[in-house]
Amino acid sequence: MGNNIGLIDRLKVGLAVSIAKSVTFGVRSLKLGAASVMPGAIARKMEPRLLQLLSQQVKYGVILVAGTNGKTTTSLLLKEILERKGFRVAHNSTGANLENGLVTALMESANTFGGLNVDYAILEVDENIVPKVLAPIQPQAILALNLFRDQLDRYGEVDSISKRWTTAISSNSPNTTVIPNADDPTLSYLGQQLSQKVVFFGLNEPEKYLAEIPHAVDSIYCPNCGHSLDYEGVYLSHLGEFNCPKCDFKRSKPDLDSSEWSQILVGLYNKYNTLAAATAAKVLGVDETTIRETIPTFQAAFGRAEELEINGKKVRILLSKNPVGTNETIRVITESNDKTTLLVLNDRVQDGEDVSWIWDVDTEPLVQRGGTLIVSGNRVYDMALRLRYSEASLDSKMTLIVEEDLKMAINKALEHTPANETLHILPTYTAMLDVREILTGKKIR
Template sequence: MTVRTTAAVLVGRAVRVAARLRGGGSAIPGNIALRIDPGFLERTIAAIPDGVVAVSGSNGKSTTTNMLAAIIRAHGLKVFTNPSGGNLPQGIASALLSEVSVGGRLDADIAILEVDEGYGTRLAELLKPKTVLLLNIQIDQLNRYHEPDRVAAMLARVAATSTDGLILNREDNFLVDLDTRIPAYSGRAVSFFGGRPELVEPASHGVASADRFGDTGAKPGSRPAAVEVVALTGSRATLAIEKTTLDASPAAPSAGSTDAVAGPSDDRIVIEVKLPSRGLHYALDAAGAAATARSVLGDRFRPELVSQALDSLATVYGRGEMLVVDGEQIEIIMMKNPASLQLNLDSLEAAPEQVFLAVDEGTPDPSWIWDIDFSALDHVDGITGSKAWQFATRFGYLGIPVGSVDLDVRAALKAFLALPKPATGHKVMILNYEQMMGIRKILGFKELEGGGAA
């Protein structure tokens, strides 16, 4: 314990309380704590006995981190994690402030941390993860990442820092053979997760992975999976989990390999799990979380505890979350990038009877909407936010009727909520991240992102 650490914790906590009262500013307390004690984050995390598991990828980080933390807790371990959105150094430091002692000691067995792709290399060097889980590499924020190849290079560097385990999505063009393209360590166990071809191939737009041009790497789906999605019905998925001990050096397939993927057998345990919402992407997140728990826990891993943990897990807010406002259910669908919007549209079982869309400057270049298949919608009741007219124009070209466009978010939201309750289903809001945060606060849901939300 140092005087500087104590000062960082006390001041950071005071700022955190003030931020919570205002309903915002979740990263500010951590930023201030790190200014007072620059080594606070690194030193605290380094003292955790079972080390760090880093979760990264273009989409699904918050949901999968939430799932994995629940599964590890179900096995009896004390987990420190950063709630959704707090995936930069200051966000993780903010999360620490609510759990450390005044002297900076954290009572946890393991840290499971969502890691931002752009900061991944820096955070990996700082936190030295034992295990890395990479979910996908997809078309993302064009203003920030430009091309998927750039993200692939970032995450390859993060993967190379893992010492014990590396878990990869075999359905992803960039990840299916990433283990063969990074430095090999004899102690690192590499394993994969994925879905049965019968589920992946019929998907309207696949799993929305970015294409890997000019490369003859392994074919997506060609690696044997430690955990595989074998059935999917609504928000319930069936996972087949390998019983056998992980191979520390699985054989890499030759370029273009089309080896058949094994189905459930006596070597697998089949379980059913509850997902946060509909969609193959959520099922793959669950498979990734289970595969990582299996890697981390080894002989302690119990598949039945995966079902137990996920069946009682609260949804990470904004990601298929169901809010109740004035006795009426409203589903929140967040669109972070082209892949997340497309996958969520594909998962709709029918066109919503009432749908509202809000997008602002948090999506600085929405030109990618011209590549999105909006056929899952037959109308939009209202659009708001500073980018509303870009979306309205796109819907106009598609012949999808738009009820109204109002740049005043509060007025547009009030008009949408005033619509009669749908005859079937529930109201649906499709929001970008910033609008999701703002509208939740307007509706009275003021939990801080990265500061205590479930």
């Protein structure tokens, strides 16, 4: 951590970073995008070891944040906690979480000569590349949030990812601290297999259990012997209190008592994000007072429970890109008194081209409560069919509006939203970018 690199390597890094910064300046000056990936791609062509050489310059170390849901929110909270203590922190805040994006983020904090003067780097990492980046980065800590089905056309099932994680992490530096979600059976088991220091986070609030296990459940079998797990209760998807009746595998004990902690933003998933960041901060030596003082002041990242005021009406954007995440955003909506919802489904590369996941979403509670549901996106009719299918089995007074044009869909949704209510928008990733551009006039790329 914070190692000096040799003169030759420093010259190579300096040249690569200097050219990449020129590219960044040109792209942003011409308003061609955020330049969150291209500079890293160019720089890595010039020096393939750039991720390693930049990571070595981070004074106290790199924290990798991996998982299906919650990476951006958790990373931002952890960043704010560390900055409150006066630390300088690099972070891939644009969400570009593949190798080129990681390099670009580190270069953002470097000077023209490639020198990186930061205390920590918090890097959100796509779950599929965790094994590839562990060796060059040698992180101080790995925060493993959860593993759910997400973009099956790209990643495959949860078990295949968890096995790759276990193999890669177990052979990584013994100085790395691993912080897994105790309530996720695959991650709880992963933590129990490691020789490194492991600190768990999770919930211990039985009053928040779901009434039943939802359809969008991914991992209810014992990762040790394959037998069905016994659940005392579930919080969301397969996250909960569990044990295996056949072998001795059971849920690990979290470090923090969740009932004693408030949370950021809305939704139970944000309680997990809060506990993950708080546990990581504690591992890094931050005092509890600083952690607790940061939580109430936290502001949502774009699209993650972000709240806007448009034409005098409140709008809340809840990123919904897989079954578990969408079920949780639906839970947030149905617990409110708001009756207007816009669902935007895209199938671009960043979203995952397989949209069959919407049939694992429990849309019935949303449909059953009635109100106005507007659907849009380039797979608008798939989403409309999913809602109609739910309606067919329910006594619902839902009003469904199908609108291919997203701008018109947003306008209609605002028109149907009473002044004293909030319009909830549930978009997939690229749809969220489009929605924000229409609402704010600012492009995020």
